[in-house]
Amino acid sequence: MAYSSLRACIEDLERHGMLVRVREEVDPYLEMAAIHRRVYERGGPALLFERVKGSRFPAVSNLFGTLERARFLFRDTLERVQTLVRLKYDPLAALKRPWRSLPGAVAAWTALPRRIRGRAPILEGRARPSELPQIVCWPMDGGPFVLLPQVYTEDPARPGILHANLGMYRIQLSGNEYEPDREVGLHYQIHRGIGVHQARAIERGEPLKVSIFVGGPPAHTFAAVMPLPEGLSELTFAGALAGRRFRYFYDDEGFCISADADFVITGTVHAGELKPEGPFGDHLGYYSLRHDFPVLRVHRVYHRKDAIWPFTVVGRPPQEDTTFGQLVHEITGDAIPREIPGLRAVHAVDAAGVHPLCLAIAEERYTPYAKARRPQEILTVANHVLGTNQLSLAKYLFICAAEDDPTLDVRDVSRFFVHVLERMDFRRDLHFQTRTTIDTLDYSGTALNEGSKLVVAVAGERRRDLWRELPRGFALPAPLAAGRLALPGVLAVGAPPFESYEREAPRIEEWMRRIDPAAVSGLALLVLCDDPDFVADHLNNFLWVTFTRSNPSHDVHGVGAFIENKHWGCVGPLVIDAREKPHHAPALEVDPEVERRVDRLGVKGASLHGFI
Numbered sequence: 001m002a003y004s005s006l007r008a009c010i011e012d013l014e015r016h017g018m019l020v021r022v023r024e025e026v027d028p029y030l031e032m033a034a035i036h037r038r039v040y041e042r043g044g045p046a047l048l049f050e051r052v053k054g055s056r057f058p059a060v061s062n063l064f065g066t067l068e069r070a071r072f073l074f075r076d077t078l079e080r081v082q083t084l085v086r087l088k089y090d091p092l093a094a095l096k097r098p099w100r101s102l103p104g105a106v107a108a109w110t111a112l113p114r115r116i117r118g119r120a121p122i123l124e125g126r127a128r129p130s131e132l133p134q135i136v137c138w139p140m141d142g143g144p145f146v147l148l149p150q151v152y153t154e155d156p157a158r159p160g161i162l163h164a165n166l167g168m169y170r171i172q173l174s175g176n177e178y179e180p181d182r183e184v185g186l187h188y189q190i191h192r193g194i195g196v197h198q199a200r201a202i203e204r205g206e207p208l209k210v211s212i213f214v215g216g217p218p219a220h221t222f223a224a225v226m227p228l229p230e231g232l233s234e235l236t237f238a239g240a241l242a243g244r245r246f247r248y249f250y251d252d253e254g255f256c257i258s259a260d261a262d263f264v265i266t267g268t269v270h271a272g273e274l275k276p277e278g279p280f281g282d283h284l285g286y287y288s289l290r291h292d293f294p295v296l297r298v299h300r301v302y303h304r305k306d307a308i309w310p311f312t313v314v315g316r317p318p319q320e321d322t323t324f325g326q327l328v329h330e331i332t333g334d335a336i337p338r339e340i341p342g343l344r345a346v347h348a349v350d351a352a353g354v355h356p357l358c359l360a361i362a363e364e365r366y367t368p369y370a371k372a373r374r375p376q377e378i379l380t381v382a383n384h385v386l387g388t389n390q391l392s393l394a395k396y397l398f399i400c401a402a403e404d405d406p407t408l409d410v411r412d413v414s415r416f417f418v419h420v421l422e423r424m425d426f427r428r429d430l431h432f433q434t435r436t437t438i439d440t441l442d443y444s445g446t447a448l449n450e451g452s453k454l455v456v457a458v459a460g461e462r463r464r465d466l467w468r469e470l471p472r473g474f475a476l477p478a479p480l481a482a483g484r485l486a487l488p489g490v491l492a493v494g495a496p497p498f499e500s501y502e503r504e505a506p507r508i509e510e511w512m513r514r515i516d517p518a519a520v521s522g523l524a525l526l527v528l529c530d531d532p533d534f535v536a537d538h539l540n541n542f543l544w545v546t547f548t549r550s551n552p553s554h555d556v557h558g559v560g561a562f563i564e565n566k567h568w569g570c571v572g573p574l575v576i577d578a579r580e581k582p583h584h585a586p587a588l589e590v591d592p593e594v595e596r597r598v599d600r601l602g603v604k605g606a607s608l609h610g611f612i
Helices: 006-015 031-041 067-073 078-089 098-110 193-203 218-223 234-242 320-332 335-339 377-385 389-393 413-423 501-513 532-537 539-548 592-604
Strands: 019-026 046-052 059-061 149-154 164-167 183-186 208-214 247-250 256-258 263-277 291-303 309-311 343-348 357-362 396-401 430-437 450-458 481-487 490-494 525-529 556-558 562-564 567-569 574-577
Touching: 006 019, 006 046, 006 067, 019 031, 031 046, 031 059, 031 592, 067 218, 067 320, 078 234, 078 320, 149 193, 149 218, 149 256, 164 193, 164 234, 183 263, 193 208, 193 263, 208 256, 218 234, 256 263, 335 343, 343 377, 343 389, 357 377, 377 396, 377 450, 396 413, 413 450, 413 481, 413 539, 430 567, 481 532, 481 539, 490 532, 501 556, 501 574, 525 532, 525 539, 532 539
Parallel strands: 019 046, 059 309, 357 396, 396 450, 490 525, 525 574
Antiparallel strands: 046 059, 149 164, 149 208, 183 291, 208 263, 247 256, 263 291, 343 357, 430 450, 481 490, 556 574, 562 567
């Protein structure tokens, strides 16, 4: 269905029983987020908050709360867009199967942005930033944020919508040192298109013009998070997915305005103007701490007469943004493997915070005649993966040879790990990159955007039988406490609290010297942690703790470790120190009093009864 507005989408969801109206007044400070989280966890409906305390605008959340609902939103266009993306990577497909490529041609027409003349609904009202819903999701957040922004910029050297960038970069509406109603914070991470545009604006001695679209057809929101191949604009994608051309115009100050958005904030970013932004409870499950980021000088805030403010809540995955990742995978399919020769499949693991852990399968064809198979071509593929778009931010990359098990699936995480750990050669298969870039939101490294990477590349026959239960009487040298197996061959190990790397390095070396490799032959990975029962209780706990709380260069150890010609290896098993460190960002925790208030809302509020 081609939605012309966010309100049209909401009305359609309501007709189909997929949306609930919250008629009670709800506080945007923590309460709305708490309600959203509970409904999301139950696989519940989208939520229209009709009375937002302190604001005249209603707000909607959980639009993309389930993959089924996201498919429903794009039910008439999803197949056409999949065809269009496939044609981008394989143009010859149109010649091979022209009848299958027709939907892509239809999508290509609706993908063309349309510049309009005259009045548009977005010009019906004006507001100040302080009049917008001031939604704060976590107790330590530095202020309210725009939680589903579509941040639009153009290349100053090549102005125009076809060379524009649309990205979802968080916007802090107030707090910290921002001048009320005159400034908002603009946070963008490394490897983002807006950074290229700002660099060119600085070179030209110009401020960068920024338009922040909020709302509009749901396809516009999704387009802002869609990783697209080079040369395919987010705005053309938005039109194709919406089944309706992206309509825009320029206001009298030269800012691009989305005609169908619910709100548009315009402003300029000036060279050298930075102010503290954050903290913000982010999608790794921790706070992004307070750091200096660009300031947007606000010019105007436009809004529709019937505007609705969309928002989401992020935190430890899974959350609503998990659906974005699932839908991206459905649309792109094997697009990235087509881009990287030899790559069969790749999966950034949502439960580990996406960038901290990446799994891949590739072909190993360099020496098919060799009797003993070893990683060769898959190492080349690994380097290519780490040089591709957002995959370059991967911290741990586990890659294995497709020929060893043609049925292996990167999305079956448990089975993938068992496959890798059964075959890993601890002496040979570990490849480090140190002092390199990692995700801005990842505080396991040594500084903002700085950390290390580990590629684990395996090929060949099984080397060990992994323990699926611990032998009777098994123990580790004190003070280590053998906890429970998180996976076959993966042991969560209780260790004393972490103090400092200077203090811990010799302690860990001593612990490793006291472990007999023969006594742990069925283990491939020891995870040092603060709470082994928590880590072993669920696969997602293991993934989250292990890969968000460790920096490979500092936290990977091993039994019988050695360095040979600058290559690090060990006799085994491998050890990852995933204890909390003093420099880590705090984990997200809810406010108990707010949770009690929401409990009462669930009992008293008729519209919320049964959902929270």
